[in-house]
Amino acid sequence: xxxxxxxxxxxxxxxxxxxxxxxxxxxxxxxxxxxxxxxxxxxxxxxxxxxxxxxxxxxxxxxxxxxxxxxxxxxxxxxxxxxxxxxxxxxxxxxxxxxxxxxxxxxxxxxxxxxxxxxxxxxxxxxxxxxxxxxxxxxxxxxxxxxxxxxxxxxxxxxxxxxxxxxxxxxxxxxxxxxxxxxxxxxxxxxxxxxxxxxxxxxxxxxxxxxxxxxxxxxxxxxxxxxxxxxxxxxxxxxxxxxxxxx
Amino acid sequence: xxxxxxxxxxxxxxxxxxxxxxxxxxxxxxxxxxxxxxxxxxxxxxxxxxxxxxxxxxxxxxxxxxxxxxxxxxxxxxxxxxxxxxxxxxxxxxxxxxxxxxxxxxxxxxxxxxxxxxxxxxxxxxxxxxxxxxxxxxxxxxxxxxxxxxxxxxxxxxxxxxxxxxxxxxxxxxxxxxxxxxxxxxxxxxxxxxxxxxxxxxxxxxxxxxxxxxxxxxxxxxxxxxxxxxxxxxxxxxxxxxxxxxxxxxxxxxxxxxxxxxxxxxxxxxxxxxxxxxxxxxxxxxxxxxxxxxxxxxxxxxxxxxxxxxxxxxxxxxxxxxxxxxxxxxxxxxxxxxxxxxxxxxxxxxxxxxxxxxxxxxxxxxxxxxxxxxxxxxxxxxxxxxxxxxxxxxxxxxxxxxxxxxxxxxxxxxxxxxxxxxxxxxxxxxxxxxxxxxxxxxxxxxxxxxxxxxxxxxxxxxxxxxxxxxxxxxxxxxxxxxxxxxxxxxxxxxxxxxxxxxxxxxxxxxxxxxxxxxxxxxxxxxxxxxxxxxxxxxxxxxxxxxxxxxxxxxxxxxxxxxxxxxxxxxxxxxxxxxxxxxxxxxxxxxxxxxxxxxxxxxxx
Numbered sequence: 011x012x013x014x015x016x017x018x019x020x021x022x023x024x025x026x027x028x029x030x031x032x033x034x035x036x037x038x039x040x041x042x043x044x045x046x047x048x049x050x051x052x053x054x055x056x057x058x059x060x061x062x063x064x065x066x067x068x069x070x071x072x073x074x075x076x077x078x079x080x081x082x083x084x085x086x087x088x089x090x091x092x093x094x095x096x097x098x099x100x101x102x103x104x105x106x107x108x109x110x111x112x113x114x115x116x117x118x119x120x121x122x123x124x125x126x127x128x129x130x131x132x133x134x135x136x137x138x139x140x141x142x143x144x145x146x147x148x149x150x151x152x153x154x155x156x157x158x159x160x161x162x163x164x165x166x167x168x169x170x171x172x173x174x175x176x177x178x179x180x181x182x183x184x185x186x187x188x189x190x191x192x193x194x195x196x197x198x199x200x201x202x203x204x205x206x207x208x209x210x211x212x213x214x215x216x217x218x219x220x221x222x223x224x225x226x227x228x229x230x231x232x233x234x235x236x237x238x239x240x241x242x243x244x245x246x247x248x249x250x251x252x253x254x255x256x257x
Numbered sequence: 258x259x260x261x262x263x264x265x266x267x268x269x270x271x272x273x274x275x276x277x278x279x280x281x282x283x284x285x286x287x288x289x290x291x292x293x294x295x296x297x298x299x300x301x302x303x304x305x306x307x308x309x310x311x312x313x314x315x316x317x318x319x320x321x322x323x324x325x326x327x328x329x330x331x332x333x334x335x336x337x338x339x340x341x342x343x344x345x346x347x348x349x350x351x352x353x354x355x356x357x358x359x360x361x362x363x364x365x366x367x368x369x370x371x372x373x374x375x376x377x378x379x380x381x382x383x384x385x386x387x388x389x390x391x392x393x394x395x396x397x398x399x400x401x402x403x404x405x406x407x408x409x410x411x412x413x414x415x416x417x418x419x420x421x422x423x424x425x426x427x428x429x430x431x432x433x434x435x436x437x438x439x440x441x442x443x444x445x446x447x448x449x450x451x452x453x454x455x456x457x458x459x460x461x462x463x464x465x466x467x468x469x470x471x472x473x474x475x476x477x478x479x480x481x482x483x484x485x486x487x488x489x490x491x492x493x494x495x496x497x498x499x500x501x502x503x504x505x506x507x508x509x510x511x512x513x514x515x516x517x518x519x520x521x522x523x524x525x526x527x528x529x530x531x532x533x534x535x536x537x538x539x540x541x542x543x544x545x546x547x548x549x550x551x552x553x554x555x556x557x558x559x560x561x562x563x564x565x566x567x568x569x570x571x572x573x574x575x576x577x578x579x580x581x582x583x584x585x586x587x588x589x590x591x592x593x594x595x596x597x598x599x600x601x602x603x604x605x606x607x608x609x610x611x612x613x614x615x616x617x618x619x620x621x622x623x624x625x626x627x628x629x630x631x632x633x634x635x636x637x638x639x640x641x642x643x644x645x646x647x648x649x650x651x652x653x654x655x656x657x658x659x660x661x662x663x664x665x666x667x668x669x670x671x672x673x674x675x676x677x678x679x680x681x682x683x684x685x686x687x688x689x690x691x692x693x694x695x696x697x698x699x700x701x702x703x704x705x706x707x708x709x710x711x712x713x714x715x716x717x718x719x720x721x722x723x724x725x726x727x728x729x730x731x732x733x734x735x736x737x738x739x740x741x742x743x744x745x746x747x748x749x750x751x752x753x754x755x756x757x758x759x760x761x762x763x764x765x766x767x768x769x770x771x772x773x774x775x776x777x778x779x780x781x782x783x784x785x786x787x788x789x790x791x792x793x794x795x796x797x798x799x800x801x802x803x804x805x806x807x808x809x810x811x812x813x814x815x816x817x818x819x820x821x822x823x824x825x826x827x828x829x830x831x832x833x834x835x836x837x838x839x840x841x842x843x844x845x846x847x848x849x850x851x852x853x854x855x856x857x858x859x860x861x
Binding site for chain 2: 059064081082083086087091092094098099100101102103107110114115116119120121122123124125126127128130133164167168170171220
């Protein structure tokens with residue numbers, strides 16, 4: 011069964027149709043890229059999957075379960091992790107405390123009132139930080155991290171929930187070009203190891219073509235193409251969208 | 258019908274006065290993003306200066322107009338000086354610190370005014386034209402009120418013209434939207450801000466002078482004016498001038514008509530309407546969601562547990578606190594008891610404001626509810642002290658739960674204003690429901706049982722308050738506290754890892770209310786009485802000052818703040834008549850020199 015099944019998702023803002031009737035599936039363990047020019051509706055689409063925005067119509071099924079109007083925190087509990095276009099972390103905490111807070115929530119211990127939070131799940135937190143390459147930064151205040159490292163930290167926070175599906179909205183935006191491939195290879199490896207599916211939006215085509223198993227292309231709110239790197243590269247409609255047409 | 262028409266007109270006159278004060282506040286806020294507590298002080302200065310000018314002039318209308326304009330100009334100059342010496346330095350500080358600094362100015366102006374004009378209310382000898390009336394539908398209606406009614410729309414139109422038809426006005430509107438962009442276009446921000454501040458202050462000053470014929474210049478008018486202006490500005494939408502006029506009309510008419518229908522509840526009515534408007538339209542009638550004032554210092558200091566030296570200092574303080582009653586006199590003991598209670602009061606506010614990220618201007622509400630909830634059962638049902646002290650936090654916590662359920666989804670200044678509104682409602686109930694609460698006379702003779710002398714009460718207060726504060730601290734470092742802090746740092750991220758941010762905030766709100774309620778209950782027994790002043794804005798501000806003074810980012814902050822503030826306050830009270838001035842100056846100096854609070858200073 012598909013991990014995620016999206017059926018006819020539609021959203022308008024005022025008179026502007028941002029997303030029109032988008033349908034696709036995400037399979038276990040796959041890296042699925044959602045691409046398209048600015049304003050194509052990628053982020054709107056993402057925010058409807060994560061529960062941040064209610065769609066006007068259509069539905070989202072997570073392994074057959076309808077999650078369309080659930081709030082983000084319930085969607086998270088069902089095994090969907092996500093990272094944001096502009097990184098969202100807990101700036102008043104150290105790097106490790108960020109992950110510990112996520113682990114406490116995952117283990118449903120956030121309402122405990124006595125034992126100090128930073129004594130919980132230390133090994134698990136450090137293992138996650140090791141995975142994303144932040145092991146040496148664990149004790150640093152997270153507000154001091156470089157932007158690329160913030161992206162890694164956000165990934166570790168999302169992974170703490172042991173997601174079956176990870177939604178990443180522009181995971182490499184703002185990251186130095188040299189670091190991008192490393193970050194996405196890391197995600198791809200995690201996906202293959204853990205049979206976790208990853209749906210991501212991305213503007214860097216090199217990254218998309220090298221990492222994604224499958225690519226969805228959006229333009230003006232609709233899906234216009236779907237396929238692997240080779241077929242997408244050769245698709246005339248996609249070329250028209252990205253390079254413009256003579257007409 | 259006729260009576261209500263007259264009431265309507267009276268309400269419209271009242272609305273114009275409200276609008277003049279509020280317009281200045283909202284213009285200043287729109288551009289500088291400073292919530293200027295001292296706006297009421299400028300209003301008061303306008304009234305006093307106006308009195309000094311007008312009482313020396315012939316009592317003709319043209320001289321009156323001249324005097325009002327002169328008072329406005331003088332206040333504008335004072336406002337400009339204030340902006341250049343103080344506010345300019347704190348534009349990038351967190352908004353609560355700005356508020357604290359302007360509150361310091363309020364205290365200083367109060368004492369300066371007292372010193373210059375004396376304690377008596379100053380009434381203006383009214384010329385004949387000021388006493389004349391117009392007959393409307395057979396009823397006599399004061400001519401001056403008619404002038405006021407016209408003045409509101411006239412001033413609104415003038416401001417609108419300035420803002421839409423002049424280059425300066427265009428720049429001001431642009432700066433309201435994005436001040437960094439305006440600056441990038443080569444506009445001198447400093448002059449723009451100073452001129453806006455001067456204009457807003459001038460409006461406040463004119464409003465103060467215009468208030469003279471119907472009231473007197475007195476030393477309480479600053480806080481009354483700022484509360485009214487806040488209400489109007491918040492209902493209208495922060496930064497919106499037309500919104501301010503609409504809101505002023507709403508409040509003015511509501512007050513005038515409400516006095517017929519619900520003579521005893523006008524105070525409550527205004528704040529209920531404000532709460533209702535904000536719950537339905539969180540940005541006010543005409544307000545838009547505020548774009549963040551870019552370039553603001555939004556870094557959140559990371560919180561670390563107490564260092565060994567701080568722990569040692571805490572232990573030493575505790576040891577002194579335990580030994581002290583055996584060597585000091587009764588007055589010093591009462592000061593120490595007050596300090597202990599202040600610690601819990603401040604620590605509870607800190608839970609909301611710091612890790613909870615919910616600013617409150619009305620924390621005295623919970624303190625007051627606790628005090629009355631402890632005192633009333635003692636007086637009415639002769640309940641014993643331990644039970645009363647149990648009722649206090651439970652009652653305050655339950656009310657906090659109910660109020661919190663409505664307001665915790667709101668943020669920033671709006672939430673702060675709603676808490677202020679709620680505190681004013683509680684105050685009004687305590688003040689106006691005199692059959693039960695004793696009204697202004699309060700509840701007297703709430704004494705502890707005979708076994709509990711001043712010393713025993715001190716130890717009770719110390720153990721409950723220090724214990725309570727430590728317990729709160731423990732919880733903030735536990736998973737719940739981290740989850741709460743996570744909700745504050747990034748609501749989106751917190752929800753995305755499965756946290757119920759609203760519920761976390763609600764528990765913090767309830768817990769803070771409950772702890773403040775216990776502090777209030779203790780205060781009732783150690784003072785032997787409860788008065789409505791426990792719930793006054795001044796008392797809420799005390800808590801705010803304690804927290805901000807100590808530093809909002811550490812748990813030690815509010816404790817240090819409570820001790821220093823209570824000590825400073827009592828010492829100043831003894832040492833000088835000018836205690837308000839000195840305290841105000843100290844607050845301003847602290848904001849300028851150590852914006853992270855005293856605890857922040859110790860950390861550096």
